[in-house]
Amino acid sequence: MNRKRLFFPALFCLSVVLLSSCSGGNGSVYRQSKALMDTYVTVTVVSPSKDKAERAVQDAFSTIERFGDLINFFSDRSELSKINRNAGIAPVKVSAPTLDVVEKSLYVARESEGAFDPTIGPEIHMWDFHKKIKPSDSDIREKLPLVDYRNVVVDKKNSTVFLKKKGMMLDLGGIAKGYGADLAVGALKRDGIRAGIVAVAGDIKTFGLKPDGSPWNVGIENPRQKNASDEIMATIRLSDEAISTSGDYQRFFILDGRRYHHLLDPKTGHPAMFCRSVSVITDKGVFTDSLATAVFILGPERGMKLLQKLGMNGVIVDAKGNIHITPGLKGKLTIEKDH
Amino acid sequence: MADRLLFLVLLIGSVAGIFIARDALPQATGVVIDVAGKPAYNFPIDVNRTVTLHGPYGKMVVEIRDRKVRMKEAHCPNLLCVKEGWISKGVIVCLPNKVVITVGGGTAGPKGVDAITR
């Protein structure tokens, strides 16, 4: 008789428990955004406790803020500005993160044979995409000799960076956001967070899995979005991977029927014309950010070769709107129906 | 009699379960269509569209309109999925075709994704 007494309440409790615990005991998802590094940063974490999540998110934000201060092109106090001011004069001692990101930018420049070049500073800062100002062809030609990553000297032992020619300028805009995302994820992990996303503008780094055990869904923006409904061209499922996108729609203006955008070919100083958008996927944000730019400049064929050489994945939308995908993305990428 | 008790418990339990399930579902923000157990399509709920799929039992047409979803057309033997009609939260299942349409928010942000790379 006692077995019966226990049976019903047990059954009832079991069914109630099963029904109410939909997402499992792994934690809930918390998300917070903040304006940092001249852009919008969104941190998503999975955590069993709100306090833990709050603390981790704040740590992530301050990590990004500190790094942003080091490499802020527009601030005189940043280490980056100090390097640029001393171009052609003397090596500048910098802190470890700055040294690291400069070294990585040179690595990508070498691997892409100059398609990505952090010394693009002098060229890109002649353009104003808000005021629709474009430098003249002779201005562009004049500054071109200053763009050469091989003239950057990094002394690892003394932790210095030296720009050999006067007038050279480092601009880390094409790599800093990805690097910042990596640093932020490191901070989250040190705080005990096991899954989440750090999105510095469109440079995204994911780690771990969602509470229901599935990977994170990241949408890739449609480079020719016409209205709110076709904003996303494809979705990709990621876990412990980063993704960045370079596109001709991010900073641009149209003049006399031609599109001028911010992804300049370091060899010519003019906007590269082979692609509309490139998304690169690999384990670190510092590489997805810089290689998205490099592959964009190189175009679909050479860009694909570079990705395959480096063992990375990517989605290229070429100038005609055709989509090229690396084979490693099979099963992870879902392209929206109308593309 | 034990019979009656059992009946009552299950009756009340399942009815309660229906209400709990209904409320436990968050506002739908995305529609996920699984084919053969794997997510194949991921759409936001606030965009009207029709999706055509193919399964072992032929063509299926899923319609998303006014934040509701239905299986508009299918050729499976029992058409239970079509008879389900419009749902704004929950699931539609076509077992023979191995298709599951899930309408729910979960952890997805707006537009059915957790982040957008631009």
Place this chain on the structure above:
Amino acid sequence: MQLQDKYRVALLSAYALALYGFEALLPTPIPWLRLGLANIITVVALMLYGFRTAMMVTLIRIILASIFTGTFLGPAFMLSFSGGVLSTAAMGAVFLLTRNLFGPVGLSIIGALFHNLAQLTLAYFLFIQRIEAVLIISPVIILIGTLTGLTNGVISELLIRNILKKKDGTLQNVH
């Protein structure tokens, strides 16, 4: 098995198949409303003739029905089979362990419950890998199962009383 038992199993299986066929002819305006009329035979068989008979009748009915409808070894068959086996096993276990606690109504409800649980579990692993989807539809499924279990159970009880009356004019304790 004795010859008489074999005849009995064959006869009961035939009845079960007939009920299944009859049910298939009924119009179903409401989807998922599987009446499971054949389970009446299973319950009767269990209470009057024992677990072995009941299980054999169930197995024969499910397998033959799927062969006749051409769905043998298909997804519907898998669900039917697992549901039938588990529900009969559960009813048998409860009946054998708790003798007089449940009547045909209670057993029938238990059978229906386990039938549903087996189906939901199998559907999850083989077809729908989303646990939220399964958890959301399960209360409805279980509710319907409980109600049909009740009606089937009542019919089973009537049948059993009838059969026992015919046997020797007085109601007897089963087995």
